[in-house]
Amino acid sequence: MNLTQYYLYKLFQAYYKAHLKNYPTISDLPNREFAFIRWDHPGMQRHIGYPNSNFLLDYLVKYAPRHSYRSATIYSTPSADKMEHKGYLGCDFVVDIDSDHIPTSCQHRHNYVICKNCGKLLLGDKPEECPDCHSKKFKKIVWICDECLNVSKEQVHHLIDGFLLKDFNIPLSAIKLNFSGHRGYHVRIESKVFRSLDQEERREIADYVTGQGFSYNIWNYKPVQSNMSGFRIDQPGWPGKIAREFYKVLSQGSDYTENIFSNPRYGNPIRSNVLRILIERRIDLIRKLENKNPIWGIPHVGPTTWHRIFEILRDLIKADIDVVVSIDVHRLIRLEGSIHGKAGLKVVDVPYEKLDEFDPLTDALTFPKESTNKLTIKITAPICPPIRIGKITYDNFQPDEEYTVPLNVGLFLLCKDVAELIKN
Amino acid sequence: MPSQTPLPKQYFYTFPWLNGSSEILLEDMGLLSQSNEATSVVNMIKKLFTEFHNLDQVENDLEYRITEFLKQCAESKEKFTTSTDDIIHLAMYPLLQIILSLLGNRILGNAMANIYAKHCQEELRSHSTSKQHGSRNKYNDYQIQSICHNLGLECLVTPRNMIDHIIYPFQMDFQSYLSVATKLTGDRWKLINRIFVKGKVNLIRDDVILLLREMVRNKTKPDYKAIDPELKKKIEDIPEISQILERVEKIVEQNSKKFTSSLFIADEKIEYELFPPCMKMILFRASQGENLSHNERLAIAFYFLNTNHSIEETVDIFRTIPDFDESIARYQVEFAAGSRGKGKKYKMYNCAKLRSFRLCKADDPKFGDRLCIQGGKRKDGTFQPIKNPINDYVFWKKVELQRIHRSQIPTTLDGSKTSQTSQDSVSSVHSEKTKK
Numbered sequence: 030m031n032l033t034q035y036y037l038y039k040l041f042q043a044y045y046k047a048h049l050k051n052y053p054t055i056s057d058l059p060n061r062e063f064a065f066i067r068w069d070h071p072g073m074q075r076h077i078g079y080p081n082s083n084f085l086l087d088y089l090v091k092y093a094p095r096h097s098y099r100s101a102t103i104y105s106t107p108s109a110d111k112m113e114h115k116g117y118l119g120c121d122f123v124v125d126i127d128s129d130h131i132p133t134s135c136q137h138r139h140n141y142v143i144c145k146n147c148g149k150l151l152l153g154d155k156p157e158e159c160p161d162c163h164s165k166k167f168k169k170i171v172w173i174c175d176e177c178l179n180v181s182k183e184q185v186h187h188l189i190d191g192f193l194l195k196d197f198n199i200p201l202s203a204i205k206l207n208f209s210g211h212r213g214y215h216v217r218i219e220s221k222v223f224r225s226l227d228q229e230e231r232r233e234i235a236d237y238v239t240g241q242g243f244s245y246n247i248w249n250y251k252p253v254q255s256n257m258s259g260f261r262i263d264q265p266g267w268p269g270k271i272a273r274e275f276y277k278v279l280s281q282g283s284d285y286t287e288n289i290f291s292n293p294r295y296g297n298p299i300r301s302n303v304l305r306i307l308i309e310r311r312i313d314l315i316r317k318l319e320n321k322n323p324i325w326g327i328p329h330v331g332p333t334t335w336h337r338i339f340e341i342l343r344d345l346i347k348a349d350i351d352v353v354v355s356i357d358v359h360r361l362i363r364l365e366g367s368i369h370g371k372a373g374l375k376v377v378d379v380p381y382e383k384l385d386e387f388d389p390l391t392d393a394l395t396f397p398k399e400s401t402n403k404l405t406i407k408i409t410a411p412i413c414p415p416i417r418i419g420k421i422t423y424d425n426f427q428p429d430e431e432y433t434v435p436l437n438v439g440l441f442l443l444c445k446d447v448a449e450l451i452k453n
Numbered sequence: 454m455p456s457q458t459p460l461p462k463q464y465f466y467t468f469p470w471l472n473g474s475s476e477i478l479l480e481d482m483g484l485l486s487q488s489n490e491a492t493s494v495v496n497m498i499k500k501l502f503t504e505f506h507n508l509d510q511v512e513n514d515l516e517y518r519i520t521e522f523l524k525q526c527a528e529s530k531e532k533f534t535t536s537t538d539d540i541i542h543l544a545m546y547p548l549l550q551i552i553l554s555l556l557g558n559r560i561l562g563n564a565m566a567n568i569y570a571k572h573c574q575e576e577l578r579s580h581s582t583s584k585q586h587g588s589r590n591k592y593n594d595y596q597i598q599s600i601c602h603n604l605g606l607e608c609l610v611t612p613r614n615m616i617d618h619i620i621y622p623f624q625m626d627f628q629s630y631l632s633v634a635t636k637l638t639g640d641r642w643k644l645i646n647r648i649f650v651k652g653k654v655n656l657i658r659d660d661v662i663l664l665l666r667e668m669v670r671n672k673t674k675p676d677y678k679a680i681d682p683e684l685k686k687k688i689e690d691i692p693e694i695s696q697i698l699e700r701v702e703k704i705v706e707q708n709s710k711k712f713t714s715s716l717f718i719a720d721e722k723i724e725y726e727l728f729p730p731c732m733k734m735i736l737f738r739a740s741q742g743e744n745l746s747h748n749e750r751l752a753i754a755f756y757f758l759n760t761n762h763s764i765e766e767t768v769d770i771f772r773t774i775p776d777f778d779e780s781i782a783r784y785q786v787e788f789a790a791g792s793r794g795k796g797k798k799y800k801m802y803n804c805a806k807l808r809s810f811r812l813c814k815a816d817d818p819k820f821g822d823r824l825c826i827q828g829g830k831r832k833d834g835t836f837q838p839i840k841n842p843i844n845d846y847v848f849w850k851k852v853e854l855q856r857i858h859r860s861q862i863p864t865t866l867d868g869s870k871t872s873q874t875s876q877d878s879v880s881s882v883h884s885e886k887t888k889k
């Protein structure tokens with residue numbers, strides 16, 4: 030442990046000590062597996078089980094781990110060290126939404142890697158190898174900003190509003206939501222019905238909310254003579270969702286429509302000449318959609334283009350979730366109430382009704398925002414992108430310079446590994 | 454509520470897999486209030502054989518019926534040849550479960566499940582005619598609902614539920630729906646292609662019947678671990694049982710083609726280790742005598758035919774499945790191979806298609822392969838996604854195996870490695886690939 034790490038350990042510890050009394054309760058705690066990555070120990074400590082929360086809290090205070098996890102699964106013997114001996118009893122249905130998995134424009138602005146061999150700095154995601162020295166080892170700096178935090182939030186709305194409440198008819202009270210401590214959210218459903226789902230059933234739900242496997246054939250989307258038979262806004266199921274999304278996009282004007290179809294988040298844009306035709310017919314299409322007329326034929330727009338249009342609409346409707354997490358029935362997820370060691374933010378419950386007003390960079394800060402404590406740090410990374418903490422944006426950090434900053438700001442920079450602590 | 458009414462007794466005779474059927478059987482035999490000892494498994498079996506012993510009318514002899522039925526299974530027939538609505542039909546069911554568990558023969562076990570499943574489907578689809586009403590469904594919607602409830606499927610009759618000019622007389626809770634539908638392949642069973650509103654899947658009558666059929670197939674599959682060795686010995690000593698087992702042995706011998714599969718004998722075609730997870734799974738299921746879906750049959754046939762297997766070898770895959778009929782299978786395979794019909798050889802499905810059929814097994818715990826998930830590793834360290842089981846998977850698998858192979862070849866004294874042949878096999882697939 031270097032000085033910075035030791036100090037972080039002490040800060041984490043202070044946090045856990047202060048929250049012993051009001052630490053969140055973990056459902057079915059005696060049946061959960063816990064796992065930690067500590068400061069003083071490489072690798073993950075797994076297969077830990079606790080008879081009650083006191084033991085967990087003791088551990089948290091003693092080791093103040095860098096990362097803390099617990100299983101979404103419930104086991105009869107969670108501490109057994111082999112899966113087959115744990116006694117699987119069921120697994121909560123967990124959805125992980127993280128802007129890590131979603132292409133955003135900001136990631137090219139604020140994420141970067143540094144070649145561990147030659148020091149070359151590259152913006153955006155990790156490449157296969159360093160263009161200069163061909164090394165494959167990089168230090169990765171993943172930042173957060175309002176854009177990526179909002180993308181996660183928007184996807185939570187898609188999931189809960191668009192699918193869980195309406196289609197699956199799950200009462201809001203059964204849906205647990207928490208901020209993951211970094212760039213996303215976890216949605217959990219702990220009911221008996223969901224706990225007993227097998228992997229295939231989970232996959233089917235994941236496919237439904239991500240719009241995978243939609244069959245044009247079954248939904249009767251096909252050329253009818255020289256026309257296209259499309260969908261209606263009052264249709265149930267996915268066809269209606271697509272029609273309503275199309276209507277929503279078209280209604281917001283030509284510029285908006287053009288932007289949606291020429292800059293899709295995934296896949297190829299609609300070719301500009303075809304897009305022009307589509308936009309010329311915008312008003313006509315809106316009228317057809319309003320009149321629930323499913324014949325959308327437009328000369329020069331063939332089935333392939335329509336399929337692409339639908340795919341782009343599907344990507345606007347779907348909940349962009351990390352499918353693997355939802356299917357896996359042995360998954361570890363971040364422990365509620367713990368601090369995320371890569372951001373210094375805490376994992377907090379967010380009631381869905383409060384999601385819009387929830388601001389991770391205010392409401393998930395580890396220490397009270399009123400705290401007047403300061404830290405002196407030195408920037409060690411070549412770039413330290415701007416970061417907003419509370420209402421203030423800190424955007425002028427220079428490499429090798431020292432700064433005295435509020436506690437939460439210092440904590441964030443130290444956890445992000447772009448700064449080190451200066452003894453004072 | 455109609456759902457609360459108990460099922461008529463007759464249902465338990467016809468559908469002996471219903472929950473509670475053994476109570477009906479005991480009740481009919483006057484044994485319901487007997488002590489545990491008197492109703493031990495061995496005693497029960499003996500009692501059944503004495504109770505339904507009838508040499509004047511072999512039709513009504515339990516031992517005869519069981520033997521007849523097992524013959525049907527072994528001969529890939531999909532029907533009962535004996536009565537399906539009397540108490541003997543009910544009495545036969547628990548015994549069949551025991552016998553197949555003793556035998557441990559997956560192919561016979563799956564053939565049995567298939568016959569019960571198909572029978573359920575045909576029975577529920579059937580019509581009865583009377584002067585008064587003309588022809589009408591033998592089982593009305595409420596009766597089907599009751600059967601669903603008996604099996605634990607939450608399903609309600611919704612008589613006037615019209616959506617887009619179609620009446621959907623049933624609504625099933627999504628978790629009940631998923632529990633069965635995920636065992637079926639094909640786009641139409643995906644939740645996304647269903648009218649799914651407020652937690653309910655809207656279904657037409659025949660959908661419910663097909664779901665019930667699958668449910669019955671799973672429920673009637675024997676539990677091969679149910680009987681411990683000690684009990685096994687005791688049961689096998691019962692004279693009727695030992696006779697039946699002896700006869701089954703003969704039946705199996707007479708139908709040996711069905712019970713031995715040439716599949717897993719490696720040859721110089723494409724070896725089993727080069728088969729992608731999706732195809733391994735289908736072969737595994739076929740070898741266990743599972744009833745392959747239409748898409749599975751096509752997929753494996755296309756795969757075989759496109760990897761230089763003969764029509765004969767391709768037909769062989771299907772020998773073990775419950776409804777195997779040599780002439781039909783041969784016709785279909787020849788058609789797929791392009792020697793019949795339009796004369797066009799069918800191309801292999803790509804991974805996207807297989808995935809939509811739920812046949813992709815890239816992350817299956819048993820057959821899964823990291824290659825499918827990660828893609829093939831190019832020389833420059835980047836990955837090429839696997840998009841086709843033959844063009845991509847087989848190609849990259851060869852590369853992978855070759856790399857392992859090479860790393861194991863001892864370096865010669867002058868430092869060069871000696872591997873020529875495997876290099877060739879890679880380029881040959883590659884040139885095949887560019888031809889298409």
Ligand code: SF4
Pocket residue numbers: 729730731732803804805807808812813814815825826839840841842846
């Ligand atoms: S990725 Fe393709 S080859 Fe691999 S299992 Fe899936 S469908 Fe088969």
Ligand SMILES: [Zn+2]
Pocket residue numbers: 144145146147148149159160161162163164
């Ligand atoms: Zn480098």
Ligand SMILES: [Zn+2]
Pocket residue numbers: 133135136139172173174175176177178
């Ligand atoms: Zn961002």
